[in-house]
Amino acid sequence: MIAVESRAENRALELLKGIWRNYSVLVVFVGIIGICAIAAPRFLRMDNLLNILRNTSTVGAIALGMTFVIIAGGIDLSSGPVLATAGAVLILLQRMVNADGTPAVPLALAIVACLAVATSFGFLNGIIITKAKLPPFIVTLAVGIMARSLVMYFMRGATVMGNNIPQFTRIGNGSVFSIPIPFLLVVGVAIIFHILLTRTKFGTYVFAVGGNENAARYSGIKVDRIRIATYMIVGLCTGMAATIEMSRMAAVAAATSGSQYEFEAITAVIVGGTSLTGGKGRLIGSIVGFIILGIVNNMMIMLNISPYLSGCVKGAVILFAVLMQRRER
Amino acid sequence: MIAVESRAENRALELLKGIWRNYSVLVVFVGIIGICAIAAPRFLRMDNLLNILRNTSTVGAIALGMTFVIIAGGIDLSSGPVLATAGAVLILLQRMVNADGTPAVPLALAIVACLAVATSFGFLNGIIITKAKLPPFIVTLAVGIMARSLVMYFMRGATVMGNNIPQFTRIGNGSVFSIPIPFLLVVGVAIIFHILLTRTKFGTYVFAVGGNENAARYSGIKVDRIRIATYMIVGLCTGMAATIEMSRMAAVAAATSGSQYEFEAITAVIVGGTSLTGGKGRLIGSIVGFIILGIVNNMMIMLNISPYLSGCVKGAVILFAVLMQRRER
Amino acid sequence: MSNAAVLQMKGICKSFFGVEVLHNVDFGVDKGEIMGLCGENGAGKSTLMKILSGIHAQDAGEVIFKGSVIRRNATPLEMQRVGVSMIHQELILLNELTIAQNIFLCREPRGAAGLINFNRMNEDAARILSKLGEKIDPKRKVRDLKIAQKQMVEIAKAIAFNVELLVMDEPTSALTGKETKILFDLISSLSAQGIAVVYISHRLKEIIDVCHKVTVLRDGHFVATKNVADVTAHEIATLMVGREVKESKASDFPGDPNAVVLEVRGVSDDLLKDVGFKVRRGEILGFSGLIGAGRTELMEVVFGIRKPRTGSVFIEGKPVTIRSAIDAIRVDLGFVTEDRKETGLVLCRDIVDNANYVSWLKNPGMFKGAKATMENTRRIIDRLAIRCSSPAQNVSNLSGGNQQKVALSKWLLSGAKVLVLDEPTRGVDVGARQEIYQIIRELAAEGVAIVIVSSDLPEILSICERVIVMHEGRITGTLNASELSEAKVMYYATDV
Amino acid sequence: GTGEGGKAAAGKKFRIAVSLPAANNAWQAKLLDSINAEVAKDTTNFEITVKNGVDDADQLNQMTTFKGGGYDMIVCLPGNGTLMTPICQEVYKSGTKLMIIDRAIEGDTYTVFYGGDNAQCGKNAAKYLGDRLKGQGQIAILRSYVGTPIDLQRYNGFMDVLKASYPGIKVLVEGDGEFNQQAGLKSMSDILPAYPHIDAIYTQDDEAAVGALTAIKNANRTDIQFITGYGGGKTAYKFMQDKNPLFGASMSYFPTMGGRGLAMAKQILQGKTFPKDNIEATVVVTQDNVSKYLNDAY
């Protein structure tokens, strides 16, 4: 009798443990939301929540791509400057007008150019890292410094206004069924990426390359191509982030656009449970990760915490979230 | 005959290869100096060279400690904010005066306090990383954010002037036999550290922990203690950097002191040939690394390169230096 | 027990993640005794010894060493201090340190001012190594060593200090006859000095040759301890597996000698000198030789991992260019590498992934096809009898032998026409080894050409229909199964 | 002096070194432009080197390099006035003429100062806000890199007057606009849901103000009467030109002071004399007078 009972108990415990292991990031997430709701009742208002989703979309888009790079054992420190560069291309194309005042370049084409520029930077990163066999940390840092410098040079450091037309600004500021369009875009991409990562061969190879590069190579996987592809993915995502960001303001600031976004994105990915050593990770974790970061920023304002102290709170929440993550094993 | 000759040739080749393998960073270094001397004749003036050495001392001090952390397989992203915090302690103690205008706290004591604070931050980083088993990247990032926030809070964000007395400012600005004192300090510490790393058990264990943590553990090494010690070393070095920096300026800026120094230091270490994957590295490389970075900054001025483009040059030099490094194997 | 007992382990239990891998195991060794420890892959041999050496803590039971109870959470260093030393199954050397540094890790001789006395350390290291018949410079980095040399360093490390109990977990799996002989002489002399030795091996002949007693584990349970004099290898195998194990000897290749699938011609590089060979449909071809003879290197050239100076490869008579693994896979070559940890498996991924990488590459389409993948995986787990809790188990948690089977499964699922197996049974137990041999024979019967590189002579003798022997990058002899003997192979391998 | 005039006549050029902080925002970029424009005006009599420092330490290094460079005058816009004080003292004591632009250093060890008055502009803003709100209401503040010297001057100037003269006005919350539109937008969009009633917003930068306006527009808020900016941003000025009622005023702080300062430096070398401290007039730019200042905008 007793043995049977304790077995049933054990099974329940195992089940709980299983849930915790697979969904700990979600549990932490719900916990944080609960704490926030108690601390600041206005936090749970729909407009506030939607606002958080809108604000985190840019970093969120980058975090999605960053997840691939990190799982494959890499890192991308160039995202912020690349966002500025691609954004500058978008704004410069988009603001060109014909003599009669109509846009000279169709908006869609300008966006495609923006995505292409960002993806090319990813390609560049990937090529240098794989062909010259240099560490990703330093390569992407250097490429980032160079990209920022280039955009500053070509724009003389200034903030340039785009053509403030509704079709354009709607991308970043609009809503569909009151859900912010940028968040819908991010969710859409996230779903595609989730399938890519878990259901396709490419996804498995990304894990393999991050887990054991040699074994992947001996199994016939084109390690370099997979690597390069992950950097192109984060590039594409950065281009998407650039489109959202530019469209929200219809302007690009050469010096500040996207600054520090790479760290926000990496933090989101790690908070989401993906390991920097490569070979394992989950996209859903990254999504929760960037939303947690957005909530933290929002709560500083909600609770009117001294701007000096906001860093303390933020650091503590990051540590707490990662700590909860790690307990899984 | 022919066989013998080709053997001799081979041996010469092997010798050259050996030199290259062990001293490639020095070869690159001499190359860069040569290029600079040709591009800007004023570069080789003694006062300019000494000036570079003085300017790089702060980042250099951090890079020395960072070498230990990186060899042990870690990373420290909190150095900049820790420098500000420790510096604030130094300045606040150092500026306290008695009623008669003499310093209330002996300078030496203030410096010891500064070093102790910085070392404690290292200890904190190490404890969290080893005991909670969290990734160093995120722990030190979070601790850095929190340290910056704390110093901002306690100093209300302000820039505080210290007591501008010669004993104090001499540390950063003085020279002995026309060699800058800060550089002498860094060289002194570098020699001690070189012995520590290559001639003592501790040094061997640092390599072991970074090379294969399990192997180290199975061999009986107290892995956690070694890890913590490396973070304390980089903390101590950051304290030293804080002393130099504060003494040069006789003031501390809560918001900006030391900002981005961690990246400069990490870049210097990598440019010097130490691998971010841990387990190998050389202190001499890091020294050459930070001097190369200093030369790059100096050359921007010498060659009057557009400030917007300086990032391009810097990024390119970093890539070039690392590329030369990697060719070794 | 006799009062000469050095070690007694009583009622040891241990679980990982709720799975019990040791169940109430008793184990003991006397002073100067050489105790064999046998069991199938995953039986718990390594785990038991890791508990002894302070790496794992047991869940229940006690360890008594030299009469005193060892505290449950003793560290590796504490166990070393009381005189327990262990050679681990997986090499745990530090690649970036020198040989001497590795041997003396944690016990460096101190000199002036507390600094390490490198001169003494290097001299001592050289002395210990020469005792093992190795003349490598102790100042060399371990990174540059070959796997057998690494194994010797590992052994040197274990015997460098005063030990009273030495545990050797499959020390010979990477060694050939010559080194093995040296090692056995060493073990005997240690035993004569009163040092107890626990010797784990899947090569039962070695157990019979060197051990006094043997303890058999099965599935985490203690089965029996026997005097070696009282048992045969066959009986040990039966105890381990719990049923009869049949061994067999190969005969000459019976198939069509003209149906050459793979031909390699004139491969030369720094080590290899004009090497070539042919293998036919359904043939099992062996490569034998001493360590460093260049067999692995030759196979890596064939598989496109390494670029030779000269050489060409023909598949079914047609020349092919193989520049990378994927090219080799396209012409239906398969390659089970000798180092499963480094090049064979992605340890942090599960069995499903590791078993399917190649078949995914070969099949068209972007998606993995969850159902087909799962079926394949289950089929291969059954066929190879891979012991695991589920196909979704991480490969890193499998025992060595089971890992080897997973490494093999990748190529079985991809349908290779030529399968190169480099040390295919390194660390695999007798039962599983016979299973693998059986699978190899079945594959050959299906028409797959098999190339086996092995340093295990009995293995070569029992399965290969033809054997090529290499010495220092050259082929020195080719023998058919009917003319095969250990002596002949050794004759060509040493090239006297 | 006459000696220096003679030097130019003898065919030797006056050498000036200009040390600036990082050109990492639109204001600094425009300042650099205006300085470069001034440099281009007279290259026969003047040889001018212009450098941006990466950070404070870098600017210190630059100043040290300049100190030994044999320049006739060093012009310094200190990224952090307090931190640059010791080196400025050294330069001044070494006999080289030293002009400080924009941000004051501690003490009086400089030849001449030319700059704006951040604290005064903050005070102007408080007065403008207080008067328009008739001393009653709730406001939000967007600061500019909290804790940096400029932020503190602009913030403290504002708060001093607000506390002293308009006790009926309550500061609800402070965000950080970080001198750019994106940060202004994000910060304000976090503030709006948390505070259902806000009467007005004080921002310490025009770019951040523009971002904040976008957030207000997106949130469809009607309670906010107006927002004030700071600096002289083109986009902000466009709002005022278009008579957008939401954009109340912008406190003038023009980057063209760089060019004007350098012009003054040249004249000093050529012998003209000026007072030690020269402060640009502070203006509250509104819809009514914005057309006068379009050329100063960045």
Ligand SMILES: Nc1ncnc2c1ncn2[C@@H]1O[C@H](COP(=O)(O)OP(=O)(O)OP(=O)(O)O)[C@@H](O)[C@H]1O
């Ligand atoms: N760290 C671990 N975590 C989880 N499971 C483990 C761990 N170590 C061992 N196991 C499991 O414990 C069981 C016993 O493993 P062990 O390595 O002791 O076997 P073994 O007898 O040495 O086998 P082999 O002959 O293959 O080396 C195996 O099923 C293995 O999967």
Ligand SMILES: Nc1ncnc2c1ncn2[C@@H]1O[C@H](COP(=O)(O)OP(=O)(O)OP(=O)(O)O)[C@@H](O)[C@H]1O
């Ligand atoms: N004399 C040597 N000096 C240095 N490296 C060698 C030497 N001989 C072989 N190697 C290298 O060692 C590696 C493994 O050796 P190799 O493939 O030649 O041996 P093998 O016959 O497969 O024996 P085993 O795999 O048992 O060591 C190869 O990559 C080869 O390049």
Ligand SMILES: [Mg+2]
């Ligand atoms: Mg084992």
Ligand SMILES: [Mg+2]
């Ligand atoms: Mg081999």
